Amino acid sequence: MRTLTTLLLFAYTCYAHAQTSAVQGVLKDAEGEAVVYANIALYNAADSSLTKASASDDAGKFALQGLKPGNYFLKAVYLGLNDLYTPNVTLVDAQSLDLGVLSFSPKSIELAEATITASRALVEIKPDRTVFNVEGTINSVGSDALSLLRKAPSVTVDNNENISVLGRSGVLLYVDGKRLPLNGTDLSNYLLSLPAEQIDRIEIITNPGAKYEAEGNAGIIDIRLKRDKNLGANGSLNSTYSQGVYHRVNLNGTGNYRNKLFNTFVTGGIADGAGFNNMEFDSYLNNIYQHETNNSNNQWQNYNFRLGTDFFIAKKHTVGFLVNTGANVNDRRSTNRITLSPEETPTAIDSILVAHNTADDGRTNQTYNINYRFDNGKERTLNIDLDHGRYRNTSERYQPNQYFDATETILLSENINAFDTPSDIDIYTVTTDYEDNLWGGKIGGGFKLSKVVSDNTFLFYNVDDGVYVQNDSLSNIFKYDEKVYAGYVNYARAIGKKWNAQVGLRAEKTDAVGDLQTFVPELQEPPVVQNYLSWFPNAGVTWEVAPKHSLALNAGRRINRPDYNVLNPFNNRLSELSYEKGNPYLKPEIVNNLELGYTLGYRYNLKIGYSVTTDQITRLIAPDEDDPRASFITWANLAEQKILSMNISAPVQIMPWWNAYFNISGSYIDNQADYGDGAVVDVQAYNYVIYQQHTFNLPWKLTGEVSGYYSGPGVWGGVFIYESNWGLDLGLQRKFLEDRLNIRLSASDLFYENGWDGYSDFNGMYSEGGGRWDSRRYSISAGYRFGNENVKSRKRSTGIEAEAGRVGQ
Numbered sequence: 001m002r003t004l005t006t007l008l009l010f011a012y013t014c015y016a017h018a019q020t021s022a023v024q025g026v027l028k029d030a031e032g033e034a035v036v037y038a039n040i041a042l043y044n045a046a047d048s049s050l051t052k053a054s055a056s057d058d059a060g061k062f063a064l065q066g067l068k069p070g071n072y073f074l075k076a077v078y079l080g081l082n083d084l085y086t087p088n089v090t091l092v093d094a095q096s097l098d099l100g101v102l103s104f105s106p107k108s109i110e111l112a113e114a115t116i117t118a119s120r121a122l123v124e125i126k127p128d129r130t131v132f133n134v135e136g137t138i139n140s141v142g143s144d145a146l147s148l149l150r151k152a153p154s155v156t157v158d159n160n161e162n163i164s165v166l167g168r169s170g171v172l173l174y175v176d177g178k179r180l181p182l183n184g185t186d187l188s189n190y191l192l193s194l195p196a197e198q199i200d201r202i203e204i205i206t207n208p209g210a211k212y213e214a215e216g217n218a219g220i221i222d223i224r225l226k227r228d229k230n231l232g233a234n235g236s237l238n239s240t241y242s243q244g245v246y247h248r249v250n251l252n253g254t255g256n257y258r259n260k261l262f263n264t265f266v267t268g269g270i271a272d273g274a275g276f277n278n279m280e281f282d283s284y285l286n287n288i289y290q291h292e293t294n295n296s297n298n299q300w301q302n303y304n305f306r307l308g309t310d311f312f313i314a315k316k317h318t319v320g321f322l323v324n325t326g327a328n329v330n331d332r333r334s335t336n337r338i339t340l341s342p343e344e345t346p347t348a349i350d351s352i353l354v355a356h357n358t359a360d361d362g363r364t365n366q367t368y369n370i371n372y373r374f375d376n377g378k379e380r381t382l383n384i385d386l387d388h389g390r391y392r393n394t395s396e397r398y399q400p401n402q403y404f405d406a407t408e409t410i411l412l413s414e415n416i417n418a419f420d421t422p423s424d425i426d427i428y429t430v431t432t433d434y435e436d437n438l439w440g441g442k443i444g445g446g447f448k449l450s451k452v453v454s455d456n457t458f459l460f461y462n463v464d465d466g467v468y469v470q471n472d473s474l475s476n477i478f479k480y481d482e483k484v485y486a487g488y489v490n491y492a493r494a495i496g497k498k499w500n501a502q503v504g505l506r507a508e509k510t511d512a513v514g515d516l517q518t519f520v521p522e523l524q525e526p527p528v529v530q531n532y533l534s535w536f537p538n539a540g541v542t543w544e545v546a547p548k549h550s551l552a553l554n555a556g557r558r559i560n561r562p563d564y565n566v567l568n569p570f571n572n573r574l575s576e577l578s579y580e581k582g583n584p585y586l587k588p589e590i591v592n593n594l595e596l597g598y599t600l601g602y603r604y605n606l607k608i609g610y611s612v613t614t615d616q617i618t619r620l621i622a623p624d625e626d627d628p629r630a631s632f633i634t635w636a637n638l639a640e641q642k643i644l645s646m647n648i649s650a651p652v653q654i655m656p657w658w659n660a661y662f663n664i665s666g667s668y669i670d671n672q673a674d675y676g677d678g679a680v681v682d683v684q685a686y687n688y689v690i691y692q693q694h695t696f697n698l699p700w701k702l703t704g705e706v707s708g709y710y711s712g713p714g715v716w717g718g719v720f721i722y723e724s725n726w727g728l729d730l731g732l733q734r735k736f737l738e739d740r741l742n743i744r745l746s747a748s749d750l751f752y753e754n755g756w757d758g759y760s761d762f763n764g765m766y767s768e769g770g771g772r773w774d775s776r777r778y779s780i781s782a783g784y785r786f787g788n789e790n791v792k793s794r795k796r797s798t799g800i801e802a803e804a805g806r807v808g809q
Helices: 002-017 145-151 184-193
Strands: 021-028 039-044 050-055 061-067 070-077 084-091 096-103 112-116 123-125 130-133 155-157 163-165 172-175 199-205 220-225 232-243 247-258 262-285 288-314 317-342 351-375 381-404 411-420 423-438 441-464 467-470 476-495 499-518 528-546 549-560 572-575 578-580 589-600 604-614 617-623 631-637 640-655 658-674 680-698 702-711 714-716 720-722 725-736 741-748 756-762 765-773 777-787 800-804
Touching: 021 070, 021 084, 039 061, 050 061, 084 096, 145 155, 145 184, 145 199, 317 572, 351 572, 381 572, 411 572, 617 756, 617 765, 658 714, 680 714
Parallel strands: 021 096, 172 220, 578 631
Antiparallel strands: 021 061, 039 050, 039 070, 070 084, 112 800, 123 130, 130 199, 155 163, 199 220, 232 247, 232 777, 247 262, 262 288, 262 765, 288 317, 317 351, 351 381, 381 411, 381 423, 411 441, 423 441, 441 467, 441 476, 476 499, 499 528, 528 549, 549 589, 572 578, 589 604, 604 640, 617 631, 640 658, 658 680, 680 702, 702 725, 714 720, 720 756, 725 741, 741 777, 756 765
């Protein structure tokens, strides 16, 4: 480590002496104290283009190096202080200009953050959300949305690709502010097909306010795609090749044209790739020992396309539309192998079941949005959205179940099955939001009407000599129709100079019907009808304890409704002895959240959360009631789940050329349930995750990244206890042609430790195992930007983007 540091210091010294001019200074407030970690930007005086960006250190000092001779102006931004402008900064060749002490003037505290858009922090902590800035991070190259979520602060992705935040499951996924009505395998397939190169940032909202729908116990994750806001014609083209055990390649492009009358933008991409996912389990149930392996390979192709236009029909009125479309084709091959033997003598194998599965999956999706926005420029706004989403999924599988003797050379019996399981999802929403000033604060209100229709067909076939015969007793059609009528009101205002408060209330009326239609009348059951009205209050308060010290307290109530994936009771099989089924009698889960946050210098953040969930929907592994050899995965309501969580984030400038970001999260989970007949859940688990990223400004205009995480043991679902795992990524970047051409190299999971291991003990069945996937990859990416990049729209002409936030919204 000492040798590496010496080399980096030597390289930086050589690099620094090779440059021309520099600007330095010290930032202080009106009382003469150093202003630490302020955002600083140097602009070209001729065209206001951004030349260099940085931040002040612990002593308020800053230095901008590698500058060309010319005329500039400097701007510094710090939350709670008026912006500081320094005009007429003139540099000559080889000059080191010291601006001396620059003093901010105070202003009233506002809940807003200023971010230099040319060099965003990896993670930004805002009053109502955590923002994970993906664009520009080298180690995101060749990745996908699901892999990025594994790296996001406070987010965990388990072995079944279920997503949780701060230890809480039931998170709601959005894309560009619109809910993504997918779950389970459909959701993970979508996220895997969304390349990281199209993602700008990921916003994690752990305790959403009344404006947001109450669905999602763990809050909302909003994936924001890239969108150019420059005037004139702009665009980009990016291609990535990634190699692990299998290859992945994608090509993505963006285009944008903006003038005073309208803004049109387009995004598109195509991809091709392959991967694998291998799992291995040892299980003990009903005095039987099973050794199970499931090795899956898949090859896929996908495309996506997005087109939108905003028309500025008047100074205060904007009308726009947005169309998204995409498709994915996935060819899967898997082998499920189970050895059966007595528990007392595991080596005395009785028989071996082998199922060679083949599957052809397809997915298409289209979403349409029409939007109207009124903004009078004095904080009175009206926003109306009309949305329709159309999702079509197909899946055809072929599964020969073959039983062999202990030597696996003699075929004892064979049972061939096939499955046809298409699903159609349509979602319709109408949303209206209004905000205005009232009584020294801001009041907001609105309503949302949504309708989700899900039509799922599950056809089971027995195959004999190539002839498919539908097994009516194991086939069904499951229709799920959900309507939600919602309204909310929210009010926020400052109380004096140091306090801000917000309170909101949301009401949601739910009408849902799950109708299971069987082909055998004797198996027909009445529809499951849910009709209820729920109230969701939330409140928040912030207090500026002292300059650079603030506290925030937020409380709220949320709901998580069971969806079609977990309600359908029919079997989705890996083999005759391993399957998954839903539970049509699941109840919605309700969570009450309390979060306390502390911020130091608007840079270091600590958040502590406590939540209590009733009827927690969880995943369980259990023995089959009819076949003593079989086991299955299902969903059930826990009586109660309690979670105590903590998250710390800290960006640190170690050296002028070395910046680091650290994120540490921890949680304590207590799961409780009693289903009778000895089926008891009584699980307590601690978990912690440490994530860090180091960015180095190296010689020859190179930028390097080293990032990695370590996750301690924890619990997935209701009873699966997993062991620790970790990963290390490396990246290198070089820009050319006035920073328009960007070449990136990256290596992910270098030591191949991203896999998982763990055990489950529930209802007389003990199972332990682990899994690995194609996580160790080496990638190269080339991207080119074109157009009028330095000509900003009117609202962003300064080059610094100010995003206002309010407690709990």
